[in-house]
Structures are given as C-alpha cells and as structure tokens.
Amino acid sequence: MPELPEVESIATRLRQGTHEQPSLLGQPIVAGQVLWELAVASPAPTEFLARIRSQVIQQIGRRGKFLVFRLSPDTLLFHLRMSGDLLIEGRSAPLAAHHRLTLDLGDGRRLAFNDPRKFGRAWLVGDPQEILGELGPEPLDPALTAEEFGRRLSAHRRQLKPLLMDQRFLAGLGNIYADEALHHAHLHPLTQASRLSASQGERLLQGIRQVLQEGIRRNGASIDWAYRGGEFQNYFRVYGRAGEPCLECGAPIQRIVVGQRGTHFCPACQPGP
C-alpha cells in the first residue's frame, strides 16, 4: 500500500491531529498488546512491550516509507509494507480483525497497527540508523540536486523502474509513484539509468517530485479495501489504466511486468529504450 505520500499523510495526521482526534505528541505509552508475534521485528515482543511502557511520544515523522516515532529514549519505527495502516481508537474499542499490535496511550486512546497481509513490521531501537541507515536520499529534500541525482543515475546500469524502487537508491518510491514519475518524465521504464542525458535525469527528478507532491497534497491514494487514504487514485495517469487512453496523447496505456511488478506506461509518450 503505502508509498511515501501515504506514509507522509499518516505521519502528519498523527502529529497534527484532526477535528476529532487530537495530536499524539506528548502522549505516554502506558501499555501494549502484540496480537501477531511477527509484527514486532525487534526486540522480542515481551521485551518490546516492557521497554516501550511509559515512554512518551516526542516527535512523529517519516523517512522513506518508514514511520518514525521519537520516544524517550528509544525510537519506534513502523514499515507498513503492502497493507498496513495506523489507526487511533478508544482503548476499549473491540479489537478489529487485522490488528497486529496495539499501544495504549495515557489519555485513554489506543494506537492500532492494522495489517491484513501481515507483512508490516515494528521496531523499537535506541538508534534508528540501525534500521534506516541504508536508505537513499529523500526525493523531496532540496539538498538532492539535479546534478547529484544525475551522478547517482549514471552510476547504475539497471533499468529505471527497478532502480527507482530500490530504497537504497532513493527512499520512498513504490510501484505506483515510480510508474507515474516515469510517465511525467516521458521515460520508458526499461531505459538503462546510466544512459540518461543530464536533461533527462533532471526531468526524471522533476517528475518524481511532482507526483509525490501531488500525492501528498491529496493525502495519498486509496486503493480498494487495503488502505483508506486520500484521493490521488483518481488522478493516476498510467497506473492501473492498461488499455485506456493516455491522457496526454490518447495512445492505449500498456502493461508489462518488470521485476515481477506490474508496470504501466504510454508507448507513445515513453518511447522504448
């Protein structure tokens, strides 16, 4: 499910709160329940619960597709993988079908990690770099210049689509936003990264930033049953639109499989390598 914009939307919602739900900042974690053992990657569930008790939520952020809760003194990390989500509910609400981990807060609410497919994970660590250390740059960080991005591209002979989804190359893109970004940049997903010109590299970075910013502005995408997010799914230009006309040129959008992932592009706007 969640790629960078969806994770960003969740982090913002939990940090800023909404009309009905106040912010989580300042809340102590007073208890917890592990409902699916593998949902806690480390430390072991018993130690995780013992150690997290009475730590206070100081900061809520995002790095790549990870949600980052700065506690005191540890850091709580979540990766939602394909179908995870974080919900706030009353502490006495009945446990929903796919809750994998719940954390009781000081004010009577409960933070619930819900994940039908059980791929998502939580970590409690002293140093978040332990988990986040290998991630590539943040695509929206202004410190990532077109020149630097171009240098990184030229260092790889891989195809663009799998390279963009490699979190060590760039942190946060997934299958949807990679396809959308390549369409924005008018680049074929199978193009070899090292063969891009400087201006094509710059166009790609612009395309990436544009689709991510639009995704964030619309609070992410909601796809079928798995994730109730924002409205960005109504604005996809290629993802999930195989056979439908390209919104730019009218040619039918094509679907191929790259690295075992469905890949959507316009054969006219994104000419083959």
Added chain:
DNA sequence: CACGAGACCTGTTCGC
C-alpha cells in the same frame, strides 16, 4: 553487479 524466482500473507477480482 544485475536480474529472476520464490517466500512471506490475506483478500478481492477475474475468467471460465
């Protein structure tokens, strides 16, 4: 280094 296949899981949708 790059790529493909398989594994981890459940739920929905598609095709016959």
Added chain:
DNA sequence: TGCGAACAGGTCTCGT
C-alpha cells in the same frame, strides 16, 4: 453460482 487462478501499495533471500 462456483471455484481456482491471478493479482495487489513491499522487501528479503537465494541462485545464476
């Protein structure tokens, strides 16, 4: 209608 296959926002590991 029913039922199995295909497919889904991600990542890890292993083999070539």
